[in-house]
Amino acid sequence: RLGACQPDNCQQQPPQVSNGELVTCTLPAEAGALCAMTCTAGHVSTKPYKCVAGAWEAGECHPTMCMTQPDAVLRGSPEWLLLPVPSGTTAELRCVEGYVPTGVYSCIAGSWVVPPPACVPAICASPPSIP
Numbered sequence: 313r314l315g316a317c318q319p320d321n322c323q324q325q326p327p328q329v330s331n332g333e334l335v336t337c338t339l340p341a342e343a344g345a346l347c348a349m350t351c352t353a354g355h356v357s358t359k360p361y362k363c364v365a366g367a368w369e370a371g372e373c374h375p376t377m378c379m380t381q382p383d384a385v386l387r388g389s390p391e392w393l394l395l396p397v398p399s400g401t402t403a404e405l406r407c408v409e410g411y412v413p414t415g416v417y418s419c420i421a422g423s424w425v426v427p428p429p430a431c432v433p434a435i436c437a438s439p440p441s442i443p
């Protein structure tokens with residue numbers, strides 16, 4: 313009778329991933345074993361490390377999404393966005409008549425960038441001179 317095939321164990325620690333850090337992993341790790349990880353502030357773990365055929369599938373840390381709309385500002389309000397808002401998303405600031413935005417709102421790693429854009433008075437060009 314032939315021996316049964318055994319899956320390969322992982323003999324080394326998993327590789328480092330961007331924005332994450334290994335918490336615990338016992339070696340050797342059996343095939344199918346999962347190893348926990350933590351993510352840096354503003355990031356969330358979406359996939360743990362996994363031992364597959366003697367090698368590690370890398371875990372993943374992704375930026376946290378913004379869970380609220382950006383705040384309104386004096387003389388303006390943000391465009392409405394579908395929640396949650398992915399990190400890296402920008403939102404236009406809409407100002408009342410006679411005012412213009414200084415920039416856009418930006419969602420970065422779960423928070424709206426501070427300070428937010430503002431609405432400032434529009435500067436009108438000088439009227440043409442009449443000869």
